[in-house]
Amino acid sequence: MDDDAVFRALADASRRLLLDRLHERNGQTLGELCQGLDMSRQAVTKHLGILEEANLVSWQRRGREKLHYINPVPINDIAERWIGKFEERRLAALSGLKEALEAKTDRKGRKQS
Amino acid sequence: MASNYVYVTYIRSTPAEVWSALMKPEFMRQYWFGVHFETDWKPGSPWKMLYPNGTMTDHGQVLECVPQKRIVLSWHNDWNPEFAAEGEARCVIEIAPDRGAVRLSIQHSMERNGAKLIEAVSGGWPRILSNLKSLLETGSVVLTPEAAGKPAAAKTN
Numbered sequence: 473m474d475d476d477a478v479f480r481a482l483a484d485a486s487r488r489l490l491l492d493r494l495h496e497r498n499g500q501t502l503g504e505l506c507q508g509l510d511m512s513r514q515a516v517t518k519h520l521g522i523l524e525e526a527n528l529v530s531w532q533r534r535g536r537e538k539l540h541y542i543n544p545v546p547i548n549d550i551a552e553r554w555i556g557k558f559e560e561r562r563l564a565a566l567s568g569l570k571e572a573l574e575a576k577t578d579r580k581g582r583k584q585s
Numbered sequence: 586m587a588s589n590y591v592y593v594t595y596i597r598s599t600p601a602e603v604w605s606a607l608m609k610p611e612f613m614r615q616y617w618f619g620v621h622f623e624t625d626w627k628p629g630s631p632w633k634m635l636y637p638n639g640t641m642t643d644h645g646q647v648l649e650c651v652p653q654k655r656i657v658l659s660w661h662n663d664w665n666p667e668f669a670a671e672g673e674a675r676c677v678i679e680i681a682p683d684r685g686a687v688r689l690s691i692q693h694s695m696e697r698n699g700a701k702l703i704e705a706v707s708g709g710w711p712r713i714l715s716n717l718k719s720l721l722e723t724g725s726v727v728l729t730p731e732a733a734g735k736p737a738a739a740k741t742n
Contacts, residue, residue, distance in 0.1 A: 499589050530593045530690065541591040548711035549594075549718070552727045 474526075475553070478546045481526035486511060487519045491528060494542035501537050588700035590707050592691045594714040598721045600653040600680050603687050606717060607656070607678065616716035616726050626650045632658060640664075645673070655679050660693070668702040671695065689714065 481487055493505060506516050520540060523529040530543045596603060606612050610621035620642055624632035628650055634643045642664045649657035656678040662668035677692040691710055695703050716726045 527593055527595060530591050532591060532692070541589070543591065543593045544707070544711045545592050545594045545714045548715045552712075552715055 475550060477526040478528065478550060481522050481528055484519070484522075486515070487523055490516065490519055490523065491542055494529065494540060498541050499532075499539040501539060505540065587694055587696050588698060588703035589692065589694040590703055590710070592693075592710045592714055594689050594718050595683065595686045596689060596718045596721050597686050600682055600687055602721060603680050603689055603717075604653045606721060612720075616720045617713055618716075626656075645676075648675075653680055662702050665702075665705070668705060671697060671700050671702050674700070674702055689717075 489509070490505060494500060502513065502516065502520070505520070506513050509516065511519075520529060524531070527546050528543055529540050531538050531540050533539075606616070607622075608626065610623070613621045614637070619637050620634050622632055623635055624630055624647060626632075626647055628647055630647045632645055632647055633641050635641055643660060643662050645659040645661050647656070648659055649655060656676075658676045658678075660674040660676045662671075662674075672695070674693060674695040676694075677690075679688075679690045679692075681688045691714070693703055693706050693710065719725065719727045
């Protein structure tokens with residue numbers, strides 16, 4: 473799935489709000505998602521369509537109802553693709569420090585023996 | 586309301602390749618952080634998920650298995666007593682061709698409300714699916730079991 477579609481879908485406060493609501497309670501109908509929102513049913517339908525297109529929301533039928541589920545997989549892909557890189561540097565620095573410190577201990581160890 | 590999560594990823598691959606990635610233990614170990622399934626995949630047969638040292642992480646029964654399409658498993662957790670006490674979960678894995686790619690979906694659910702097992706796997710499945718997608722599309726995983734402690738390993742693997 474295309475990263476651009478995911479970033480575009482996330483670049484909207486209303487859509488992020490819908491994802492937050494699904495995160496709070498997964499598997500909601502359109503009607504349930506609309507409750508207490510300052511958005512028309514049509515607007516919610518449109519936003520859900522964009523979220524589905526980006527694979528951030530999936531749905532399943534239960535009888536006549538269509539239940540919406542948050543799908544965290546594309547967010548994880550992005551996290552690993554973009555954030556993981558920076559994290560890796562920090563971790564590399566830490567593991568470098570650990571190696572340096574352990575090498576010191578080793579030298580000490582050898583001196584002692 | 587039951588506890589239910591649905592995870593979906595689109596992989597630039599074929600249903601046959603995605604299926605084989607699920608069936609082959611040596612391939613599975615690469616994207617599933619070292620664990621693998623042990624089963625003959627026949628409906629009614631037991632399945633186990635094992636760490637490399639042979640410790641069982643989870644087990645259950647194969648309820649349905651339609652090659653390249655659908656697997657349904659009953660799921661008992663073994664590594665966490667609190668999750669194990671929650672009883673049986675159900676896992677449905679579905680593979681379908683979709684717009685030149687493959688849509689792989691995993692539904693993990695439990696009858697009870699607020700199941701801790703379902704919450705816990707909600708952190709794991711996205712990482713496994715990202716890894717599988719990356720492995721099939723690029724030939725290498727994004728996260729290895731050592732990735733957290735040894736970032737260099739993630740690069741070279």
